[in-house]
Amino acid sequence: MKPRITLKNIAKEFGVSISTVSKALKDSHEISEETRSKIKAFADYYNYKPNSLALQLRNQRTSVIGVIIPEIVHHFFSTVIEGIEKYANEKGYSVMVCISNESFQKEVSNIGVLTNGSVDGLIVSLSRETQELQNYHHFEALLKDDFPLVLFDRIIEELECDKVIIDDVGGAFKATNHLIELGAKRIALITTKDYVSVGSLRKEGFKKALKSNNIEIDDSLIFKIDEKLNTYEQIKKVLFVTNPPDAILAVNEIYAATALKIAKERGLNVPKDLAIIGFTSGLISEFTSPSLSSVEQHGFLMGKQAAELLIDRIETEGNLEFQKVVISPDLKVRNSTQIN
Amino acid sequence: MKPRITLKNIAKEFGVSISTVSKALKDSHEISEETRSKIKAFADYYNYKPNSLALQLRNQRTSVIGVIIPEIVHHFFSTVIEGIEKYANEKGYSVMVCISNESFQKEVSNIGVLTNGSVDGLIVSLSRETQELQNYHHFEALLKDDFPLVLFDRIIEELECDKVIIDDVGGAFKATNHLIELGAKRIALITTKDYVSVGSLRKEGFKKALKSNNIEIDDSLIFKIDEKLNTYEQIKKVLFVTNPPDAILAVNEIYAATALKIAKERGLNVPKDLAIIGFTSGLISEFTSPSLSSVEQHGFLMGKQAAELLIDRIETEGNLEFQKVVISPDLKVRNSTQIN
DNA sequence: TACAAACACGAAAACGTTTGCGAAAAATCA
């Protein structure tokens, strides 16, 4: 790569000092009109652009925000990134993305890389392993130095920082109520292991809805999928039983779509024999048949909010109170819960 | 945010010079064992990490690679990023992601931001608008300065730089042949406007397969979807005609899934009345019923290859020849083209 | 003519790091 042109180069060219060039390019009145135009023409011709590293070092700010997510090939997370990127860009920031790949180690090392001065702040959603281990030292160290940090979706409740989450309890509550209104009596829940925060919150909303409708909670209808094992086989057990459920709430799109697939293989009519509703994060729900009803998660908004919180914190000196933004999910009713 | 600890701080603490501290932390033999351990203990305690901006400025390299993609909420592109990120990380690089949002202007400004010294090289897939306008000045300017650049998927054939693409012609050829082997006589192609390079390449493969099977090409069976209009309505015209096709090749997953949906609405039996095959980029194909056969695109591999080419170029001094890596797609036969 | 004001520019510090080289102090040798 050819070396980029610098102020020094230009200065030498005209036999003036570096400061003169710098001022000329900024249209300072200190520099004569003549010198100014000469220098600007030259700089323009050689396409001079100030080296951003030098600027960042001098200004002690990078205008970059770091994002660490568990996966990127994931409709929800990529939508969040889109929201972050859009808002950040409008505010003059760039986005640096790292992927923890659900690994604690990778998350720690990502944080290490990003907080060496290359970003002004961090937006993070926890890796599954971190949630499992409940080891949050790397975040605590950050907060000790008042490093700007926003957690989203998979958060740490106890940590004192900005957070943005979905009202998972409310979403599951709405969805479950919807199933009950349809006449469901035996509703199965397909969820994750308890350490996944969103999973346990949605379970909470599910139970809450049952209680408020005076339906007894049957623990044998709650299935916790182990992501390390085969999803399909585990979900099969939900339906291939003697007394199968008449409705299913699944905590994500894949579980819902898989349940639908298995139901059809079993010859069940959805939604007549079995109503299904999931939490959407992708496009699958629209294209299955019947299309799947779901709780919409507003990932874009979530990203935007996270970026907004972070940039506010970066740009505000003095101490801001920590905020927790809660986004209300909406029910998108499609054919898997619609009888007509 | 609390100011981070620097060499200067440590130096002052012990009344030594900055260079002594720097050398001590690097275990230089120039510094006495005693001073070394004192300084290292102190630095360790205060969690000293060298400011990466300063290092980047001094070393004239950032170990960051920039990526510009048209969208991120897109299974294929996010998969490519995953591939890039993984390989880059192994090589000690971080990834900065910008989204052009299919806009020429945004692409240009993204390049402007990233090439101010914040990245060592760039991996780009063109925005739709750029392809439409065929304005490549921003890339030409980069190459004039030998700036490391890798184009992938949506590339500029004439540009002298590294490229990695899928064998789109071959993929469409395979898929079309597959349909013909199934007995299809009237195969419709649902593709994009011609300026989208992958669309026209896949069209080429489609035609090639027809020719090699002595099937006449019927232009009325080639449908070019305008992304700015309603996709569903446009695809409807493929099937709601007097003499409908008996097979469809769609150049992406959404088109294929939409065609399947419409076919079922029309009461057609897929695959008996109508066979459908698409190009996969997501999970939809697996969950439709019948599941959709498709051409698999190997996005992860593509990303890895792109990162490999770029990093080779960054790290090799002297001139390397430009490479064009072509990835062969595979046919994944599912139920939409399987009669049994 | 003398003095002030306006103008045009340069020097230097600062951001945080690395590193070659010089130099003082300590240790070794004759």
Added chain:
DNA sequence: TGATTTTTCGCAAACGTTTTCGTGTTTGTA
């Protein structure tokens, strides 16, 4: 003891930029 080597450390430059302050020259005014 005097000379030489080794140990231990500091100086300064370099990366590229911005900005404050200083300085020399020119112009204007009394």
